[in-house]
Amino acid sequence: MTADRLYELLPAVHRRRDAEAGEPLRALLAVVQEQADLVEADIEQLYADWFVETCRDWVVPYLGDLVGYRVLPGSGEALAAGTEAGRRLLDAVAGRRDVAHTVGHRRRKGTLALLEELAKDVAGWPARAVEFRTLLGVTQSVRLHGRDPRADRRRLTRGRTADLRHTDALDRLDGPFDALAHTVDVRRLSSARSPRRYNIPAAGLFLWRLKPYPVTRAPAHCDDRARTHFTFSVLGNTAPLIAKPVEEPAPTHIADETNVPAFIRRLAFAERTAQYYGPGKSLCVYVGGEPVPLQRIVPADLTHWRYHPKNDQVAIDPVLGRIAFPVRHAPAKGVWVDYHYGFSDDTGGGEYLRPLSVKRPSAFYTVGTAKGNDCHEIGAALRRWRTDKENDPKKREAVIEITDAGDYHEKLVIELDHGDRLTVRAAQGKRPVVRVLDRYSNRADSLEVTGPQRAKDCEAKPRLVLDGLLVAGRGVRVSGEVGQVVMRHCTLVPGWSLDEHCRPEHEEEASVELADTPACLEVERSVLGSIVVDVNEVREEPNPIWLSDSVLDAAGRGLAALSAPDGRPAHATFNARRTTVFGEVLTHAAGLVENSIVDGCLRVERRQHGCVRFCWLGPGSRTPRRFHCLPAEPLPGAPQRVVPRFTSTRYGTPGYAQLAVSCPVEIRRGAEDGSELGAFHDLFQPQREDNLRLRLDEYVPAGCDAGLVIVT
Structure with missing residues (x-):
């Protein structure tokens, strides 16, 4: 028109x-x-x-x-x-x-495959439906065996007696893919206090809450102690691999291990290696840009690196996420990997789709090792931008986009002037790693963000946006007259780096340091370590800090997630919405803190202003006026009952910062809209679970005891 x-x-x-x-x-x-x-x-x-x-x-x-x-x-x-x-x-x-x-669904009422469809439509969770009646130990009739074909079919579909030689069946014991016979337990599966599975009318729906997130063509991590030992994780930690779900062939098909995001077992990988390994599948290993052939892949247990493959083999352990090459046959051209890891939501650096600005400024630089990019290093793109903006003031607004999932080892210094608007981001579907390592032996290293020394009244303060990056090795240090630092969908590894057991190697070090700067720090859907604010409290106003849908991790019990360098309260105004904090928060003032979990005390010096609502706070917290916060003050000497429980509190492990199934209901449903507190509030998992239970009551026949079983 x-x-x-x-x-x-x-x-x-x-x-x-x-x-x-x-x-x-x-x-x-x-x-x-x-x-x-x-x-x-x-x-x-x-x-x-x-x-x-x-x-x-x-x-x-x-x-x-x-x-x-x-x-x-x-x-x-x-x-x-x-x-x-x-x-x-x-x-x-x-x-x-x-x-x-x-x-x-009404036409298929009473069928087992319908339960899996309900879980996908109502809750959005992958599921496997199991009829526990078929797993009960039943004595077969000797007279009918061999005479009635229907009796033979019923016998083959029932659970078998445990065979100690069948190790794969023993490995699947009591899981969603269990095939062994069990004795009957008359307690109901839908019981809230003591649910049990194996009963005649019981039908269970196993659910996977963790999502499989891909990592494509990323560099593997080489162990410093052995040139032939690698890990899938670029940080060097061991992490179990998750299967990439394959679409089921028919609506009546019952999901198996390849149709759900289940952890890949060693025996399953050994029996069905071709289903899991290869380009575009659950995992793949590349040497010199070419995938390792399937016939060279050997499933193995690489605990303590005791297994040594032969000269023409490559050993893979999917449980630990490790790769072993033959002794004295280390790949000289580099190792790249494809794999999937488990996480709860689109938070932190990852290859998931995230909102990007459609507007493309006049200064746009691409970084990557492939041909066609403007620069091969981030530092080179920064130097080119500084040269261009001196000649053309319109190029003060710039975007530096990293187009691959490489590991960039650089000493980065981002120098900003008045009126600058710089965005350093990952391309859609990529997760680059910025590793800040030791470059100088006589001073500390970090990702430096420096602004002008003195602000001008006529020009705006500079602004920096980090989007979709994973920063390891060191933290980010902001100094000078910087107006705003925004971190979206980023991961600043708590404790700078991880060991092989996902323990932070520098748990007392900060991921973000605000040093003599009035910068406002905004963190959206990110994971980061502790924040240190080192400013002149007499001359400067408190630094505004905003966190939303993020995880702030102090990387150690008893440590401060937000404080000054000497352990005093930070000269900042703390604001948090739908955030999970591991550690203490010591701050000058608080603005709005809502729908969050502070797994440590929140101590605010100026308590006349601000609001804390619908939150769980650790004991000893001193805050402004609270509204519907947990826990309530217990009786003297009484144990604290309402305490958050997490699947894992260690970054790098599946289920990190995820509320456990055994978490008290006051926390799992403690938000203002009935959802859970913390970083994964917007998943609305309590509402999904309630809706799925209502649908089960509607579509399951009368007399059937249907219940939900959370796997991850």
Whole structure:
């Protein structure tokens, strides 16, 4: 549609007279056309609202009502909110797929494969349905055996007696893929206090909350003690690999180990190596740019590196994420890997899709080792930008984009001037690693961000954005007159680096240091270590610090996640929304702290201003006025019951910062909208679990005891 669509419908004589008069009629019709376009767009949207695939979010429950869809709790609150958080909650409690498949699900009511479809449509979780009746030990009739074909089929589908020679079946014992016979347990699977699985009417739904995140063509880490020992993780830590789920062949198919994001077992990898290994599959190893052939891959247990492969073999341990080459046959051209790791949400550096600015500034530089990039190093792109902006002031706004998942060993100094707007980001689908290592023996190293020494009143302070990076080896130090430092979807490794057991090697060191700078620090969907604020409290205002949907990890018990260098409260204003903090927070003031967990004391010096609401705070906290915070003050001498429990509190392990299944319900549902507290609030896992239970009650036949079993 053209801008003068209505004006062009007029006869040519009127347009000619209007042009002679200065085109007042054209200006009037342009205003009318704006309203006509709005009405036309609304009419087109009304037609789109008849279909569940294209309708607006608020129409989904109404379309569901036409087919008798049972609206789940929370839809009304989400519609009334009208905010971004309300939209995400509406997607969690009234999914389009659940509404679209309502009629089909009713036709398949009572089938086992339907339970897996419900988990995918309602909760968005991969699942495996198991009928525990078939795993009960039953004495077969000797008379019917060999005479009735149906008896033989029933015998083959039931659980078998444990065979000590069948190690793979023993390895799957009591898991979602267990195939051994069990004795009956009459307690119900859906019991809230003591659930048990193996009963005649029991049907369980095993759920995987962790998502498989890919790492593509990333450099492997070589062990310093042996040139033939490598780890899939570029940080050198051992981490279990997760299978890349394969789509099930038919709707009636029951998921197996290749259809869900399960941890890859050694025996499963040995039996089905071709299903897991190869380009585009769960894992792959490249030497000199070419994948290692499948016939050379040997599954092995590389605990303590005791296994030594032969001269033409490459050993892989999927449980520890390790690779071993033959002795004295170290690859000379480098090792790259593809693999998948498990994490809860799109937080920290990763290859997942993240929002990027569509606007492309005049100063745009690409960094990478492939041909066609502007520079091969980040430092070279910074030097080129500094030269270009001196010649052209329009290039003060620049973007440096890293186009691969390489490991950049550089001494980076980002020098900013007045009016600069610099973004250093990873390309979509890439996770580069910026490793800041020792370059000088007589002074400390870090990723330096320096601003001008004195601010000008006529020009704005510089701004730096780090997006999609993984920074290891050292932290980020900000000094000078910097206005704003933004970290989005970044990982600043807590403790700088990890050992092979995911323990931080420098647990007392800070990931971010604000030194004599008025910079405002904004952290969004990131993982970082402790923050140290070292400013002049007399001359400077408190540094604003904003954290949202992030993890702030002090990397050690009893350490401060936010403080001054000498352990005093930081001269900062602490703000946190949907954040998990491991360690103490010592700050001058607090703004808004909500829906967060501070696994340590939160001590605020200036308590006259600020608000802390819907949070869990460690004992000994001194805060501004609280609203619906946990825990309540216990009786003298009484043990503390409401304490957060996590799957893991060590970065680099699956389930890091994830609330455990055994976490108290007051924390798992302690947010203002009934979701969990902490960094993964927007997953709305309690609402998903409740909705899935309601759907099970609706589609499971009467008399069947259906329940949920959380695997990861």
